[in-house]
Amino acid sequence: MIKFMAKRLLDLIPTLFGISLLSFFVIRLIPGDPVLLLLGERGADPAVYAEMKKSMGLDLPIIEQYWHFLKDAFNGDLGNSIISKRTVVSEFFDRFPATFELGIVALFFAITCGIPLGIVAAVKRNSFYDYFLMGGSLAGYSMPIFWWGLVLILIFSVQLGLTPVAGRMSVMFDIDTVTGFMLIDTLMPEIIEEEGFRPFFSALSHLILPAIAMGTIPLASIARMTRSSMLEVLSEDYIRTAKAKGLSVGRVIAVHALRNAMIPIITIIGLMFGSIITGAILTETIFSWPGIGKWFVASVNARDYPVIQGAVLFIATMVVVINMFVDLVYAFINPKMR
């Protein structure tokens, strides 16, 4: 196990190195001069230009630039946003909880709906339910979520008026940031004392549509994986034995089959963090959700290169490190994986 952990950690180094190179070159591969791009062509007074170039470190040889970039990154300095002038790191951590909260709720929705639907499809194999559910999950899997989000808004916000169109919280309430998670912050004792549960329900109603939009593709993959994994397990001899013993169908499925079918399902859930980030980029843009996805798209549109560079480094590192942890946890649970 220790050997496996060490190997997996060592594997991380070249990957992180590659990611750092990629994000380092984002700003340097833009056609044209990044300094001119930042100053605007009209601000190109030679003295200002030289100063800007120096302050960005662009007058140094490229290897030295990279070295400075790495050193700064390790010290938690990824430069400042051109637009807000704030540091990229603080901008990131301001927005991260919003994305994290949305991602967790979306994943929760995907798991709690996806696994039961997959089980039903597997147990009722080749029935109408199976075809209907699997057709639906393939449609969910093919769903352009940027459109799906708009359709949800159209039905639930515009037509039925049930949920807000955008944002994270009604402007009526002033919620202090404690944990950064709205669903928790709105349940703080002083808020409940003042406003009751209305802020909590406001946060919940803002969260529901984005979570559904973001959870749809994961839901579809989980349902498909659950079905195929259950089908495999259900044909095993020990399931027949359990049935022959006279155990109820429910017990056979819930206790005997599901437990063994869970391993591939958990694997696919663990590897979903990458697609959660993809979902965040599109979902947050539609619902004006103040998270890192929307921040990233806005910076690309505004050509705020330090932010793009920092966000790529942050997000990619996060995904890689999380995937590594997922691998380690599996190796711990399932010795065959080592």
Next chain:
Amino acid sequence: MEEAFEIHQNEVEPSILKEFWSDFSKNRGAVAGLFIIILFILIAFFAPLIAPHAPSELFGDALRVGPAWSDNAKDGFFFGTDDVGRDILSRLIYGARVSMSVGFMVVFVAMLIGVNLGLVAGYFGGWSDRIIMRCTDILMSLPSILLAIVVVAILGPGLQNTVLAVAVVAVPSFIRIVRASVIAEKNKQYVMASQTFGAGPFRIMYLEILPNCLAPLIVQGTLGFSDGILNAAALGFLGLGAQPPTPEWGTMLSDARAFIESSPWMVTLPGLCILFSVLGFNLFGDGLRDALDPRLKK
């Protein structure tokens, strides 16, 4: 004995295709997928003949006219018009052209790069394998849209750069699939036989091994088509892909967002086109995989 062998061989040849079709056609979803794909390709191909208007023609007297089944419909605009009076049906028809060619180009570029790198990595192994696979791992660790956006941020928005960006995202899966099949094939007897005959590495790679890796490659190509269409539309939606007035479905959606309350048809129709074309390729790809994968056969 000899006679029996010949008869047997004659039977084998045509039955490969027949067997494939009989496996494939049992899967109703896959046939539906194939039907959807053919429909979209025909629409794309004959767009100028089918479309009632030119995609960028402005009808100043018909702004945001509803579709034929709504109250404020107008003759000649079956799916209504958009905010500047362009016929939505015609734009959707021309949009099929854009999306199908984007899908095709993405798969073509990604396959071209992926197949060559995968062959080299799998056949030669060693350093070339390690370097190629390390780069593949890095690319695969990045969320697909994030990577595509980064490429567009570097190259600038536009349809051509969209194709490149989405192709970059698609390359790693081709490399992996080809490499895995090459490794499985390269120690088989037919490869050793041609090595003994003195065939060079490139002859073996391209003429001996590659034809035997085609099945997974075709499946991945089909699924790559759907990912390509979806990612390109997503970029268009974010304003980073095809630029207006190109009738690209994702770009149309992004223009329509502002009118979601007053003119919902502007939002629903382009999205349905994206959904159905992606669904078609996914259904078809799944069916192909089941029919081509010998392990799944009973």
